[in-house]
Amino acid sequence: MTAIQESDIVRLPRGVRLREDKQRGGWVLLAPERVFQLDGIAQTVVSEVDGERSVGTIIDRLCDTYQAPRERIAEDVTSMFAGLVEKRVLEVM
Amino acid sequence: MASPEVPQPPMGMLAELTHRCPLQCPYCSNPVALERRRQELDTATWQRVFADAAELGVLQVHLSGGEPALRPDLPELVQACADAGLYSNLITAGVNINRARLETLADAGLDHVQLSVQGATPEVTDHIANMAGAHARKRAFAAEVTDIGLPLTLNAVIHRANLHQIDDFVELALELGARRLEIAHAQYYGWALVNRAALMPSREQVMAAVERVEAARERLQGRLVIDAVVPDYHARFPKPCMNGWGRQSLNVTPSGKVLPCHAAETIPHLEFWNVADHGLREIWYDSPAFNAYRGTDWMPETCQSCERKEIDWGGCRCQALMLTGDAAQMDPVCEKSPYHDEVQTLAVLDAAGDADFTYRRFARTTQGA
Ligand code: SF4
Ligand code: SF4
Numbered sequence: 001m002t003a004i005q006e007s008d009i010v011r012l013p014r015g016v017r018l019r020e021d022k023q024r025g026g027w028v029l030l031a032p033e034r035v036f037q038l039d040g041i042a043q044t045v046v047s048e049v050d051g052e053r054s055v056g057t058i059i060d061r062l063c064d065t066y067q068a069p070r071e072r073i074a075e076d077v078t079s080m081f082a083g084l085v086e087k088r089v090l091e092v093m
Numbered sequence: 094m095a096s097p098e099v100p101q102p103p104m105g106m107l108a109e110l111t112h113r114c115p116l117q118c119p120y121c122s123n124p125v126a127l128e129r130r131r132q133e134l135d136t137a138t139w140q141r142v143f144a145d146a147a148e149l150g151v152l153q154v155h156l157s158g159g160e161p162a163l164r165p166d167l168p169e170l171v172q173a174c175a176d177a178g179l180y181s182n183l184i185t186a187g188v189n190i191n192r193a194r195l196e197t198l199a200d201a202g203l204d205h206v207q208l209s210v211q212g213a214t215p216e217v218t219d220h221i222a223n224m225a226g227a228h229a230r231k232r233a234f235a236a237e238v239t240d241i242g243l244p245l246t247l248n249a250v251i252h253r254a255n256l257h258q259i260d261d262f263v264e265l266a267l268e269l270g271a272r273r274l275e276i277a278h279a280q281y282y283g284w285a286l287v288n289r290a291a292l293m294p295s296r297e298q299v300m301a302a303v304e305r306v307e308a309a310r311e312r313l314q315g316r317l318v319i320d321a322v323v324p325d326y327h328a329r330f331p332k333p334c335m336n337g338w339g340r341q342s343l344n345v346t347p348s349g350k351v352l353p354c355h356a357a358e359t360i361p362h363l364e365f366w367n368v369a370d371h372g373l374r375e376i377w378y379d380s381p382a383f384n385a386y387r388g389t390d391w392m393p394e395t396c397q398s399c400e401r402k403e404i405d406w407g408g409c410r411c412q413a414l415m416l417t418g419d420a421a422q423m424d425p426v427c428e429k430s431p432y433h434d435e436v437q438t439l440a441v442l443d444a445a446g447d448a449d450f451t452y453r454r455f456a457r458t459t460q461g462a
Contacts (some may be wrong), residue, residue, distance in 0.1 A: 015205045015244030015272075017180060019266055023102050023150030030180040032205045032246050032273055033320070035104055048160050086315050 003084070004005065004078040006056035008051055009039045009093045018046055031089045045077055046084075051093065100387060102150025103377060105156055105342040107355060108139070110170065112347050114159040116186050117452035118211060120285035120292055122251050123159065124358055127453075131152065132348040136166040142172040142345060143429075145373040147177035151343075157184040159347070162194070166203045168421035175202025182207055184248075185313060187234035188227055195234075199241050206238045207246040207275075212254075221254060223452045232269065239270035246273040251302060252285075252292035259305040266317055268411040276306055277322035282356040282411050284453045291450050296327050328402060328436075331408025338386040338410060351376045353383055356411040356442030360420045386410050386421070395430075396423050 001047040029036040029042040084090035112127040138288040212218035218228035266274040310319040349368040366380040408424020425432035
């Protein structure tokens with residue numbers, strides 16, 4: 001599994017789009033031949049990805065949103081990003 | 094029996110913009126009776142269909158054919174998808190789109206390109222597509238796609254004449270900068286059915302190919318996504334064809350007929366509605382063809398009491414019809430089917446055959462397209 005560092009900057013590659021799914025409710029990540037339905041947390045995390053913020057910054061910002069220990073958030077975010085990188089719907093710049 | 098549920102809205106739509114194509118692949122999934130140019134929907138109708146599709150809940154549109162780039166209005170159609178918020182995927186043979194046209198498509202909002210490769214080398218591609226120089230043109234096209242920055246998927250349909258090239262397809266995908274490689278074993282309906290005796294691999298060949306794909310997938314994790322559609326005749330259980338009839342996707346033919354799957358017209362008694370006469374929403378929820386095999390109520394008893402009924406949805410209706418004469422049978426690939434042994438025998442017989450290709454083309458008896 002790809003290890004994600006807090007200094008990494010991530011972005012959605014071209015061909016991957018985050019959008020609201022009004023008909024079914026919720027948000028989806030649209031990728032070649034795939035649709036990933038995101039739960040509320042995943043959507044919040046992916047929405048933070050703008051191709052400029054580092055993973056560390058994203059974690060800090062999420063700490064403000066969710067009152068949870070930074071360690072735990074860091075773990076969740078990096079493992080989620082690693083999974084998305086593996087599926088090639090997120091890339092490390 | 095469970096009470097009928099309200100169907101979910103569709104997620105994906107295959108838009109067959111035209112059945113015309115410069116290639117002649119012997120496994121083409123288009124029907125043997127190809128629709129003609131003069132029957133094709135006009136630009137405004139397709140634009141309306143895309144808007145309606147988005148309204149209905151479709152998220153992704155696959156612009157397909159034939160060769161969709163033979164439609165001069167392709168950029169406008171891509172634009173219509175983008176305007177409606179639809180993710181657009183161009184499924185092309187890549188022999189007739191030059192750089193300028195590709196840039197126009199990208200500017201119109203095209204999200205992704207899926208390029209078909211018939212072989213991994215010029216000899217194999219040109220032979221299978223029955224077009225000299227096809228492979229070289231495809232390579233050049235792939236280079237333009239990645240140069241412009243559009244994501245690229247290679248799609249290889251696998252059968253006896255190119256099954257030995259799995260590793261070469263993987264190499265080709267890496268070399269051309271594809272993000273994904275689809276390896277799909279030929280599905281035996283449409284032209285592939287006509288050519289089954291020339292295409293069907295043996296069980297050993299299939300198993301060897303599956304192993305090679307698995308090995309490559311493991312080796313290239315994170316570099317190349319490899320999706321494989323495994324062959325059917327040699328399996329114990331059927332594939333969840335279309336993830337269930339009328340559950341997730343719909344298919345619009347060049348003339349505007351709306352089908353639950355692109356082979357559905359092989360089932361003769363089904364009534365398909367056309368976008369010229371009905372709204373897409375009405376077709377999805379109310380048309381007889383979509384309701385015919387939706388859910389599980391139509392299933393034979395063996396499926397009704399099977400724990401896989403909402404996993405594979407009884408398999409492929411078209412294949413059931415083709416091999417058993419009854420579209421409401423369970424897919425005969427299933428080992429619980431009374432026809433299972435016959436299917437296995439058939440596969441072995443065809444694999445032992447040595448037939449030539451019948452190339453896909455318009456019938457010559459009627460006026461040209
Ligand atoms: S399978 Fe071959 S002949 Fe059929 S539409 Fe695709 S490229 Fe054309
Ligand atoms: S019996 Fe029907 S539901 Fe069960 S595996 Fe076979 S085809 Fe699928």
